Amino acid sequence: MKKIFIFIFIIFNFNTFAFGKTTTFTNEIFQKAQSAGKTVVINSWNETCSTCAKQVKILKQAKKDFSDILFLSFEQTKDKDIAKSLGINYWTTIVVYKNNSEISRSMGQTNKEKIYSQIKSLK
Secondary structure (H helix, E strand, O other): HHHHHHHHHHHHHHHHHHOOOOOOOOHHHHHHHHHOOEEEEEEEEOOOOOHHOOOOOHHHHHHHHHOOOEEEEOOOOOHHHHHHHHHOOOOEEEEEOOOOOEEEEEEOOOEEEEEEHHHHOOO
């Protein structure tokens, strides 16, 4: 019985946290957006991270609500070169850039109002 419970728990957790995102960040896209003066929101995530899944849900809605802002993301453990170039060392990091400068950074934030406030401060 204990083995069945553990098996079910593992499957449930994997399916809950595996949200199937893809990396959308490239240096070319980021540099073009910065050169054009666009605000860019970058999110680092991990496939099995529950906090990341919460952030992704909020950021998907933010992308609809802030159509003039570019939202990019990358998988922290697979895209280590991106993480290193941006100085992002942890999953769940949200960084906002404007005019080739980092404007704000948060880690582990899952409060929609606070994430939106971070984004709105640049509008």
